[in-house]
Amino acid sequence: MSDPEHVSHKRNAKPSFLENMxxxxxxxxxxxxxxxxxxxxxxxxxxxxxxxxxxxxxxxxxxHRGISTGFDFLSQEAGFGIIQSLVAYDESHSYGRTFVVGILNTLLVSGLGIFFATLLGFLVGVARLSSNWLLARMASVFIETFRNIPLLLQIFFWYFAVLAALPHPRQSYALGDTIFLNLRGLFLPKPIIEQGLLPVLVSCLVAIGLALLLRARNRQRRVATGKGISGAPWYMAALLIGIPALVWHFSGASLVLDTPALKGFNFRGGIAIIPELGALLLALTIYTAAFIAEVVRAGIESVQKGQKEAAASLGLKPGKVLTLVVIPQAMKVIIPPLTNQYLNLAKNSSLATAIGYPDLVSVFAGTTLNQTGQAVEVIAMTMAVYLTISLSVSLLMNIYNRRVALIER
Amino acid sequence: MISHDSNMIPAREPPATAVGVLAWGKNNLFANPLSALTTLLIAYGLYLLVPPLVQWAFIEATWFGTDSNACSSDGACWAFITARLDQFIYGFYPEEQQWRADLFFAQLVVLIAWLSFKATPGKKWVLGYSLVMMPVVSWFLLYGDLLGLEKVETHQWGGLMLTLLLALCGMIASLPFGVLLALGRRSNMPVIRSLCTGYIELWRGVPLITVLFMASVMLPLFVPEEVVFDKLLRALIGIILFQAAYMAEVVRGGLQAIPKGQFEAFNSLGLSYWQGMIMIILPQAMRLVIPGVVNTFIALFKDTSLVLVIGLFDLLAIIQAGLNDPAWLGNSIEGYLFAGLVFWVFCFGISKYSQRLEQQLHR
Missing domain, CATH: 1.20.5 (Single alpha-helices involved in coiled-coils or other helix-helix interfaces)
Structure with missing residues (x-):
């Protein structure tokens, strides 16, 4: 900063243009x-x-390096295979297709991971607060062990140490003649609906619509009169199960299980869960569950004892206390960090590349990048996908969060 | 006068089930049938699991040897770890120069001990040294080519040394950027605020692995051809860019916790924005965010294991490489358990330390 003295020391002289400026x-x-x-x-x-x-x-x-720019490479033939794809893919498809395959595989493992991690995380979180000392101890050992070990190490452990020790296909572990577990993966029977798929699906939608209508009506009634329609949950369950079941029965749709069978050196048919997916899913689930468990514990502990006592003294039954008082307040605390954990899981699924599960980073930012050399475009597209997932999930969760906060007043 | 016998009846012993081990067991293990069943099931599970594990890991284990053949088949082969321990700690650092790595470790231990004990004097200077000079000193100590130290190329660095170096340097270097970004995000100037918010959300929205890929393939493209970064430096730049965004969010939390009165007070004292921030706000905010900073450090420490995808040999990568050595095939469980134990000890230790700090702050 300039010093004011320095400007004013010639006060008597006529200010020059420079001084004015x-x-x-x-x-x-x-x-x-x-x-x-x-x-x-x-x-x-x-x-x-x-x-x-x-x-x-x-x-x-x-x-200088003779690398072309632009997105023309997306329509060129890829020429490499991918071990797992949710859409039709082979070597003759384009690089653009590898992008889609990668995204779908990332979404698959993230979705499954979020489902299982939530389940396990809530179980462990509740167990951590159990009045049974041994159970609480076991839960905290689980949490402290798995969240303090790098995820990559856990993925390697499951993939190279545990799943690699499974028997060859001919000596598979089998459950009946339908489920097989071996070195090549887990093989499950695949349900195939042969006929009448459309009416059943339509009837499901109709049933859901009717159930929602009933729920709205019930709420309206309760707000107006203080008493809801008695047995409303049962009616809703009946609608949801009954309509599709009846349509199923009368339209003659049939369910056939396509069971895996040993052909040559490997199993054919059914759903195959490749070991890469299995290891990644196990590690992601357990690692994230340890964090979710802490989130859940903090959420439940945040509900003050007085709240439960007040609810009980109002005459609410223990079940109602839990569903109307404790859980809504705990959820308000749980949701924001839980969202963070979901996003972490989705981002962490990119570690797939270390064991060769064909996710977005492995297929697109790995093989496609190496083959085309177009680092800038490929990395930018990959980052854009994760950014889109992150931003849209946080947007959705913010909306939900606002709703929860409003209800709680 | 009527005299009452005012002697109290001596207190009776409490029932055996109300005090001591029995009462504790009754209340905490067998409070109701469900609880009792759970206890029994867990106890049975532990009975099935623990003795064979102890048998495998300690009793039948082989501790020393030169290859897998030296190991018994029923026990753990810790010989794999002991034979390669040097490599796991120092990577491919030349053996006659390893004292420099030892000096680096010793420096860390001294600094941490100095900062964690209450009685030691000159904490401010030591903290200043740790945050400013330590990474530079460590770098030149390990790299050499200075003061008669032999030059050791970065591709020879590895193991635990590299893991610690990456985590510490990444952490310390990202701290000032994080503070600036946090201040920017809370600035009144819309352009600066949106730039900082955009930066933070961009890096927080993408996985570290893509950042590392970017740093390793794209960074060389971004700078003039004459400038050549080595692989370690590129990884470090990626980690710093990434970590700064997380650090910014932690610091922002601290800034938000400072009451508005503090800002108004320094304004009314006539302090400029930077004077007020440096002298009034940041010292208070930084004290609040120490636990948060430590937690992001733990996350970063675990995340440094990702550098193996761009071909650096940190602790996990070097163990992974060792597992493929033909002389030591089939020791993957031992290798991963060892790596897990090392990471666990560090992370668990630091997190306990951070919890203690947090309690001290809340008091």
């Missing part, structure tokens, strides 16, 4: 409404300059 600049610098604008202008200028510098360098480097 300096004064003017000083005035602007001290102007509380102008300075922020100036600072922001400078920052924007710096960021733009950095951006231009980076882009320039990148263009030069790419040109």
């Amino acid at each position: 300096l004064k003017e600049m000083l005035r602007l610098w001290r102007d509380a409404s102008f300075r922020p604008l100036l600072m922001q202008g400078i920052v924007v200028l710096l960021v733009v300059m950095l951006g231009v510098w980076v882009i320039n360098n990148t263009m030069n480097n790419l040109e």
